[in-house]
Amino acid sequence: MKHAFAGAVLLLVVTGCGSSSASTDQSQTGTGFTGAQLCALATSGQVGAAIGRSVPAGVPSGVNAPSCTWTAEDAGGATIAASDTASVGKVPYGLQGKSGAGVTPIPNLGDAAFYAAPGGDFPLAELDVKKGGRALTITASWPSITKAQQEAAELAIAQAAVPRM
Missing domain, CATH: 1.20.5 (Single alpha-helices involved in coiled-coils or other helix-helix interfaces)
Structure with missing residues (x-):
């Protein structure tokens, strides 16, 4: 017994x-990804081609808010971060209340995708995409970037990443 x-x-x-x-x-x-899983969504070659500069392997970081960052020698680079699916299609907290801030839908990318920007030609756009129960925020920047360049780079990275989500 x-x-x-x-x-x-x-x-x-x-x-x-x-x-x-x-x-x-x-x-x-965090929100369905580890930093390493986010780094596996796009290769250095894909990110480098999108931003027009050579980048080394992505560096994973974070636990509750995981991300992966690729950084070029000129400090330009890109980040893929896990985000909350409920935030996709909404103006990010830091842009709320700014005149001209808004979101623009992106067709044929994941289940839903949007650029979120403060308005005008100020290059602070981010690309938010949702697929299934997970979501990503993709940002790209480098010296003298325009909003059009930034959005094109973020879209190219998203097109590489979304099929692997």
């Missing part, structure tokens, strides 16, 4: 640890 009770307790402890571990692993992927 003593051994049966000890066995039952051990089974509960092991089962509980297994559940806790799985729960912890889920929280470590």
Whole structure:
């Protein structure tokens, strides 16, 4: 009887640890991705071609807000960050209340995709895309970038990344 009770307790402890571990692993992927998984969505060649400069391998970072960043020698680069699906199609928090801020739909990309920008020709656009239960925010920048260049680069990166989501 003593051994049966000890066995039952051990089974509960092991089962509980297994559940806790799985729960912890889920929280470590932030919004459905790890930084390494985000880096696997686009190659250095694809990102480099999109931004017009050579970039080394992406550098993963973050746990609750994972991202991957590719940085060129001139400090230009691109970032793919995991985001909340509910934020896709909405003006980002930092742009809310700015005159001219808005979102522009992008057809034929994921389940829904939008550029979010402060308005005018100021190059602070980001590309937000949702596919299934996951979403990404893609940004690109380099010295003397125009809004059109930025949006084209972000779109090229998104077109490489979305099929791998």
